[in-house]
Amino acid sequence: MKNKIKLSSVTTYKFGGFCNNYYEITEENISQYREIFSGKDNFILGKGSNVAFSDKGYEGNVIHPNFNNISYNENNSEINVGSSVYLPDLARFCKNNNLVNAEFLIGIPGSVGGAIKMNAGSYGWEFSDLFVSLVAYNFIKKEYETLDKQEIKFGYRTSNNLEGKIIVSAKLLGIKGEPKLIKERLKEYTAYRKNTQPAGIYNAGSVFKNHNDYSAGELIDKAGLKGYEVDGVRVSSKHANFFIASKGSKSSSLHKLVNHVKDVVDNKFGVSLEKEIIFVGNFE
Secondary structure, three states, X not given: OEEEEEHHHHOOOOOOOEEEEEEEEOOOOHHHHHHHHHOOOEEEOOOOOOEEEOOOOOOOEEEEEOOOOEEEEOOXXXXXXXXXXXXXXXXXXXXXXXXXXXHHHHHOOOEHHHXXXXXXXXXXXXXXXXXXXXXXXXXXXXXXXXXXXXXXXOEOOEOOOOOOEEEEEEEEEOEEOOXXXXXXXXXXXXXXXXXXXXXXXXXXXXXXXXXXXXXXXXHHHHOOOOOOEEOOEEEOOOOOOOEEEOOOOOHHHHHHHHHHHHHHHHHHHOOOOOEOOEEEOOOO
């Protein structure tokens, strides 16, 4: 169904102007929009936890998938999960079914679809470690496709071959584990995140990608930028790779802050930080 929506209502930063072409998509209605989605700029929005829309709004289509199924097949030891499922909910589902190695998802505020596209990870794990295959709808070919791990070609916080496609569902490894170990990991990861990362809704997690050679947060800290603020948006004093917005602040302020931090780190250390957050719309 097509709607007009204030984009600030669908992201964790609470930024963004209006979009006149916002679509809630299910498997039952996706075929109705084939022609619309094949002829215009599309942005696929999951839980809105790594995105900042322009204060001026967005003229393209914003597509919000609603694929929330989740089940476990004991015969082939695979989890079947919709792309809209919230990652902490997936972690809890695995715990309740004694399935190991999904504990790292407990503190990642995104969806399965977003986790595939960004190859989300923490504590030494990445989503690709669990991934088997996915089903996606191809807007260009106007048909469903199944892609396996080799075709996605995961990298650090990246994936491939998903342009022009909307992820519908995925199959993940469902390995039985020791319930005590699973509970201990969940407790440890939850406590660590609580102690090291800022709480609150007005942020989007890590702003920049880490690298094998450096931690983005450490470089920002060493550059003396903890607490640095631009019009109500500031670098967290608790974790320098988290940028916190005050209520009523603007997406343009976040954009300016991100670019300033990137420039300072580049000038001081010769390191070009790569954005993990996605800016959508006109920021000029």
